[in-house]
Amino acid sequence: MFIFTILFYLSVGITILAIILAIKINPKYYWIGSLTSYFFSFLGSLxxxxxxxxxxxxxxxxxxxxxxxxxxxxLxxxxxxxxxxxxxxxxxxxxxDAWLFYPFRLVL
Structure with missing residues (x-):
């Protein structure tokens, strides 16, 4: 279970970094931020x-x-x-909720 905690905080950090990079450098980083935020949403789904x-x-x-x-x-x-x-x-x-996280059900 400790590995899921590490993955959760790692994906939160990557999401924050991606948001900062999307605002400052290139909006394409929003894609990375959305994927990693979806991942930590799944890990925190309970x-x-x-x-x-x-x-x-x-x-x-x-x-x-x-x-x-x-x-x-x-605006x-x-x-x-x-x-x-x-x-x-x-x-x-x-x-x-099961349908909102359906891609993870396919993997797990």
């Missing part, structure tokens, strides 16, 4: 995972919006984050 999944939704939405060249300034980023949080709220209310 306690706080469903709430940290909101970070994954926001980072994935930012990555997708930058890829589609929809983000022109910080567009705020709108994208708000829309992703609405989608997250609807997802946790409608979709079962």
């Amino acid at each position: 306690s706080i995972g469903i709430y940290t999944l909101s970070i994954t939704f926001a980072l994935f939405a930012l990555a997708l919006a930058h890829k589609m060249k929809w983000i022109k300034n910080y 567009y980023s705020i709108v994208v984050i708000m829309i992703s949080l609405i989608i997250w709220i609807l997802s946790i209310l409608i979709i079962d």
Whole structure:
């Protein structure tokens, strides 16, 4: 079980680093941040995972919006984050947790 704790904190650190790099250097780092935040959401799924999944939704939405060249300034980023949080709220209310973490069920 200690290895899962190490993996959790390592993925949190990589997510934070990816967010900083995405803001400062290149928005492509949002993709890495969304994948690692999805991983630590899964590892924390017994306690706080469903709430940290909101970070994954926001980072994935930012990555997708930058890829589609929809983000022109910080106001567009705020709108994208708000829309992703609405989608997250609807997802946790409608979709079962097992389906939100379905890719990990395939692996494990």
